[in-house]
Amino acid sequence: MEKKTCLSLLVENNFGVLSRISGLFARRGYNIDSLTVGTTENAKFSRITITVTGDEQILTQIKKQLNKLIDVITVIELKPEESITRELVFIKVKADDTNRNQIVEISNMFRGNIVDVARESLIVEITGTRDKIDAFFNMVEPYGILEFIRSGDTGLQRGAKVLSF
Amino acid sequence: MLASKLILKCLERENVEFVFGYPGGALLPLYEALRTSPIKHILVRNEQAGPHYASGYARESGRVGVCMATSGPGATNLVTGIATAYLDSIPIVAITGQVNRDLIGTDAFQEADITGATAPFTKHSYLVKDAADIPRIIREAFYIASTGRPGPVLIDIPRDVQLENLKTGLTYDKVDILGYKPNLNGHSGQVKRAIKKIKEAKKPVIYAGGGVLLGHAEKELMTFAEKNDMPVITSLMGIGAFPEDHPLYSGIVGSHGFEFSNFVMNDADLIINIGARMSDRGTSKLTSFEENTDFIHIDIDPAEIGKNMETTIPIVGDAKTVLNELLAKDTSGDHSKWLDEIKKIKQEHPLVYDADPPCSEMINPKVMFRSMSEMTSDDSTLVADVGLNQIWSALYYRIIRERKFFTSGGLGTMGYSIPAACGVCFATLDHPKQVFAVCGDGSFQMSMGELGVIAEHQLNVKIILITNTKLGMVRQLQCDVFGKGHYSGTDLNFDIDFMKLAEAYGIKGYKVDKNEDFNKVLPEAIKHQGPVLIQCQVHPDFIRI
Ligand SMILES: Cc1ncc(C[n+]2csc(CCOP(=O)(O)OP(=O)(O)O)c2C)c(N)n1
Numbered sequence: 001m002e003k004k005t006c007l008s009l010l011v012e013n014n015f016g017v018l019s020r021i022s023g024l025f026a027r028r029g030y031n032i033d034s035l036t037v038g039t040t041e042n043a044k045f046s047r048i049t050i051t052v053t054g055d056e057q058i059l060t061q062i063k064k065q066l067n068k069l070i071d072v073i074t075v076i077e078l079k080p081e082e083s084i085t086r087e088l089v090f091i092k093v094k095a096d097d098t099n100r101n102q103i104v105e106i107s108n109m110f111r112g113n114i115v116d117v118a119r120e121s122l123i124v125e126i127t128g129t130r131d132k133i134d135a136f137f138n139m140v141e142p143y144g145i146l147e148f149i150r151s152g153d154t155g156l157q158r159g160a161k162v163l164s165f
Numbered sequence: 166m167l168a169s170k171l172i173l174k175c176l177e178r179e180n181v182e183f184v185f186g187y188p189g190g191a192l193l194p195l196y197e198a199l200r201t202s203p204i205k206h207i208l209v210r211n212e213q214a215g216p217h218y219a220s221g222y223a224r225e226s227g228r229v230g231v232c233m234a235t236s237g238p239g240a241t242n243l244v245t246g247i248a249t250a251y252l253d254s255i256p257i258v259a260i261t262g263q264v265n266r267d268l269i270g271t272d273a274f275q276e277a278d279i280t281g282a283t284a285p286f287t288k289h290s291y292l293v294k295d296a297a298d299i300p301r302i303i304r305e306a307f308y309i310a311s312t313g314r315p316g317p318v319l320i321d322i323p324r325d326v327q328l329e330n331l332k333t334g335l336t337y338d339k340v341d342i343l344g345y346k347p348n349l350n351g352h353s354g355q356v357k358r359a360i361k362k363i364k365e366a367k368k369p370v371i372y373a374g375g376g377v378l379l380g381h382a383e384k385e386l387m388t389f390a391e392k393n394d395m396p397v398i399t400s401l402m403g404i405g406a407f408p409e410d411h412p413l414y415s416g417i418v419g420s421h422g423f424e425f426s427n428f429v430m431n432d433a434d435l436i437i438n439i440g441a442r443m444s445d446r447g448t449s450k451l452t453s454f455e456e457n458t459d460f461i462h463i464d465i466d467p468a469e470i471g472k473n474m475e476t477t478i479p480i481v482g483d484a485k486t487v488l489n490e491l492l493a494k495d496t497s498g499d500h501s502k503w504l505d506e507i508k509k510i511k512q513e514h515p516l517v518y519d520a521d522p523p524c525s526e527m528i529n530p531k532v533m534f535r536s537m538s539e540m541t542s543d544d545s546t547l548v549a550d551v552g553l554n555q556i557w558s559a560l561y562y563r564i565i566r567e568r569k570f571f572t573s574g575g576l577g578t579m580g581y582s583i584p585a586a587c588g589v590c591f592a593t594l595d596h597p598k599q600v601f602a603v604c605g606d607g608s609f610q611m612s613m614g615e616l617g618v619i620a621e622h623q624l625n626v627k628i629i630l631i632t633n634t635k636l637g638m639v640r641q642l643q644c645d646v647f648g649k650g651h652y653s654g655t656d657l658n659f660d661i662d663f664m665k666l667a668e669a670y671g672i673k674g675y676k677v678d679k680n681e682d683f684n685k686v687l688p689e690a691i692k693h694q695g696p697v698l699i700q701c702q703v704h705p706d707f708i709r710i
């Protein structure tokens with residue numbers, strides 16, 4: 001059975017590490033749903049969050065193959081009950097004088113921010129879980145979505161536990 | 166110290182004796198330093214052969230083999246050989262020159278992104294951006310190549326890095342790579358479960374792969390098999406892990422293995438896989454066994470377990486260590502009925518040596534390899550190329566006692582045998598032994614240039630060249646898949662005078678087309694100090710294995 005899984009990686013900030021990881025997915029035919037990279041408390045390391053879809057066997061293989069990469073220090077699965085994950089989205093919605101306020105109101109309900117306003121559009125910035133963002137999309141869809149960008153999930157384990165080596 | 170000198174000092178510290186290389190602009194500084202280094206440089210005749218030399222050297226000596234090439238075309242010429250080593254888990258380090266740092270990314274003359282190109286089939290690679298990193302990188306490269314599941318590591322060194330002047334020397338010593346901690350011991354809980362399963366098994370089979378050889382666990386395997394009275398089957402890469410003349414030896418599985426071995430595997434109720442990766446070639450003839458067979462899979466690489474086949478009991482660990490853990494417990498059972506059954510299966514699927522005319526009018530390669538087994542020394546090494554010649558030698562040349570058998574099993578790279586056999590010769594210069602390269606007329610021509618190295622160094626290699634004037638194995642496939650006569654692109658039409666070729670290199674040559682003649686010539690060739698080429702003519706229609 002296919003399922004979506006969120007992996008959190010601690011990697012050494014070496015040259016080519018991202019291409020090694022993306023190359024691994026490409027060459028073994030695994031699909032990346034999203035991938036985010038960022039710095040960490042230690043300049044030598046980066047943290048990567050990858051969401052993938054696949055059956056149990058493929059997910060196990062992905063974890064094992066990632067672990068084989070020398071630059072990858074740790075791989076863990078961010079299980080929903082033990083972690084928080086969020087996605088950042090910018091959505092450019094068609095808006096004019098007749099409906100602008102309605103969109104702002106919806107955005108407020110989702111704790112979104114209006115980050116750009118123009119005569120015929122506005123951009124909403126919204127952060128949340130995938131479900132929340134899907135729900136927001138659903139709400140603003142009738143006004144016309146001009147374009148959007150989703151950052152992909154990023155996350156941390158709950159509690160005091162940290163990704164270490 | 167000049168960085169180029171430091172590179173060689175680092176290689177010396179890794180006990181490197183030979184570098185199989187080919188120079189060029191981006192390696193000029195390193196070659197200047199080589200001139201006065203105790204490390205011996207062997208000028209291969211094409212970089213494509215370099216990694217194969219290193220591979221043969223590594224497999225024979227158990228040490229890391231080193232090859233080297235300049236930037237751009239030199240580096241890209243290494244690609245096939247690196248991939249070959251990767252698929253067979255052979256520890257080699259490849260050093261490439263690169264254009265100056267400020268030129269990287271500009272499509273400069275002879276610039277190629279070699280770390281990018283080889284990423285899919287290197288265990289790891291480095292682009293050296295700062296000469297101060299050299300000691301650490303070289304130490305790490307050798308450590309990564311040779312530990313855990315071995316494999317090729319590439320170090321790409323820009324020309325201007327080689328020319329840097331450093332105040333520090335060999336500062337870096339202890340390897341500490343956060344993301345690389347190979348696991349050697351077996352998981353004790355899984356070992357316990359395995360012991361229980363082994364005790365219960367009525368029809369167990371040990372399936373030995375290349376991991377047994379890489380882990381130097383041949384002795385432990387023998388003790389374990391004898392103690393438990395268990396038959397041993399090998400993969401193509403596992404040939405040599407268990408002697409062929411042992412009563413428990415039960416052949417080679419796979420699409421090109423023995424029929425009876427595939428039947429035995431199919432009948433087993435427990436397969437103890439030690440360091441074989443259950444590749445498609447290894448298992449394609451195994452059909453019924455998945456549902457009612459238990460699998461213990463011992464492998465040092467966790468990713469191999471469960472990759473190609475569901476495993477009942479996974480044990481991640483080094484073959485030798487895990488076998489010793491298993492040996493510490495009593496797992497023996499009475500398998501005499503099962504061994505009798507295997508005998509019967511063997512009788513029902515005998516090896517077929519006969520050939521009909523016209524094939525029988527020339528050399529019968531199966532008989533030839535059987536009789537060759539009687540004439541070679543107990544510690545000889547045979548390197549087989551790819552094609553029918555490879556399968557005939559794998560199946561019919563007997564690997565007994567200290568004999569070794571190497572081939573490109575995973576990638577099936579034609580042209581492997583000659584450079585790899587040369588690597589074996591270099592690894593044994595101080596204790597020369599019998600070394601054979603078996604190749605076909607197709608594969609020979611892919612590495613023919615290396616005869617120059619053989620002649621220059623008077624390597625004691627005996628080349629068994631099987632000429633059937635065809636790309637035999639592909640022709641066999643064309644016949645099997647599309648029908649007799651559907652041959653396309655598999656004729657080696659021009660009749661080469663291989664004897665003249667040998668003569669041109671000052672290499673002793675023999676040409677035979679009868680088994681009796683081969684039997685007469687081989688002892689002479691073995692006695693001859695130095696290289697010999699024996700051309701064995703086999704009928705083009707002899708395509709059965
Ligand atoms: C580099 C490379 N190219 C192509 C192949 C495909 N191939 C496999 S066997 C073979 C024929 C080998 O011919 P030869 O060396 O004469 O050996 P024979 O089978 O005739 O004994 C070919 C072309 C290969 N394995 N490797």
Ligand SMILES: [Mg+2]
Nearest residue numbers: 605606635637
């Ligand atoms: Mg041929």
